Amino acid sequence: MTRTFSFTLEATDGAARLGRIETPRGEIRTPAFMPVGTAATVKAMMPESVRATGADILLGNTYHLMLRPGAERIARLGGLHAFMNWERPILTDSGGFQVMSLADLRKMTERGVTFRSHIDGSKHELTPESSMEIQRLLGSDIVMAFDECTTFPAEKEVAASSMALSMRWAERSRDAFGDRPGHALFGIQQGSVYRDLRQESAEALTSLDFPGYAIGGLAVGEGQEAMFDVLDYAPAMLPQDRPRYLMGVGKPDDIVGAVKRGVDMMDCVLPSRSGRTGQAFTRRGAVNIKNARHADDPRPLDEQCTCPACRHYSRAYLHHVFRAGEMISGMLLTWHNLHYFQQIMQGMREAIAAGTFEAWEREFHAARGEGDIDPV
Incomplete structure (x- = not known):
């Protein structure tokens, strides 16, 4: 078993990349979609x-x-992998985004952020150093530098100040992370939608020589067109021989567009959150199982899908259990959505390996353009 963290770029097709990340806990095939286990569970x-x-x-x-x-409790219980019964790699974010989006009464200084918990109002502080310590206690394989997620829209002056702070925090994160063989710290590029700020951020991060790099500050309300405009240049600013992680993305067409532009890793709550609210993603687009048209439909969500929801249950049943508020509804739809997202990733990996990514992408969009099957 490998005891180190490494990335191998195996093939390219245009800007799309096929690779492999090796960690002590197993291999990660890229492009990779990472399901989100917010509270130690998907x-x-x-x-x-x-x-x-x-x-x-x-x-x-x-x-x-x-x-x-609490991180200390998780550490006492054997670390996050043992705690949640997942022995494969885990990536932990730094906490910066949630502090900005969820916490009350937050105050940011050069040192870090003080905030009150959205759960019970208790006061806490997160700094680059404490974020590294918490992630060390959790035992995650890939650790994210502590940064400020720049809000959108942001005036250039505000975006520049925010990015510069994140770069200073990135250096402090690296120093606090120390030497941890088999674990990797990723730096996070910021700069909002401003190309020169993205370039400045990339240069600051690469001078610190991180094992991997994230593209932060996107999927925060700017819309797909603006996001793709940034992705047309941002990934190429980062080292070719390191993995590139687009944080918080996204919908199926966002994922395909990101991989097309050189992204290797993504995460999003969308497949699980949508599954719990009655939305399924299929080759032919989104299906709202709550709609009455499904009540008498004996067909599966997607006749080509091999997940348990599609193999064993009809649209009529899925409609019924959602309407009845049964837990199995969220379980089956989440499984289907996660399965579909992983099928997208597998399809892209195979297409990049074969040099047929452009044709694969055309077929992907054509199928989605057909829309859902006709009602019975």
């Missing part, structure tokens, strides 16, 4: 079920886990 899923969908790695949330049940 909601409505057993860990072995998540693995069965094809996921090689999960994401855990530092902010949520530090508040409940």
Whole structure:
């Protein structure tokens, strides 16, 4: 078993990249989609079920886990992998985004951020140093530098100040992370939608020589067109021989567009959150199972899908259990969505290897353009 963290770029097709990340806890095939396990669980899923969908790695949330049940408690209980029964790689975010989006009465200084918990109002502080310590206690394989997620829209002066602070925090994160063989710290590029700020950020990060790099500050309300405009240049600013992670993305067409532009890793709550609210993603677009048109439909969500929801249950049943408020509804739809997202990743990996990514992408968009099957 490897005891180090490494990335191998195996093939390219245009800007799209096929690769492999090696960690002591297993291999991550890229492009990779990481299901989000916010509170040490992917909601409505057993860990072995998540693995069965094809996921090689999960994401855990530092902010949520530090508040409940606490990083020290998780460490005493054997670390996050043992705690949640997931022995494969885990990436933890730094907590910065959740502090900005969820916490009350937050105050940011050069040192870090003080805030009150959204759970019970208790006061906490997160700094680059404490974020590294919390993530060390959790035992995650890939650790994210502590940064400020720049809000959108942001005037250039505000975006520049925010990015510069994140770069200073990135250096402090690296120093606090120290030497941890088998674990990797990723730096996070910021700069909002401003190309020169993105370039400045990339240069600051690469001078610190991180094992991997994230593209932060996107999927925060700017819309797909603006996001793709940034992705047309931002990934190429980062080293070719390191993995590139687009944080918080996204919908199926966002994911395909990001991979097309050189992104290797993504995460999003969308497949699980949508599954719990009655939305399924299929090759032919989104299906709202709550709609009355499905009440008498004996067909599966997607006749070509091999997930348990499609193999064993009809649209009529899925409609019924959602309307009845039964837990199995969220379980089946989440499994289907995660399975579909992993099928997208597998399809792209095969297409990049074969040099047929452009044709694969055309077929992907054509199928989605057909829309859902006609009602019975």
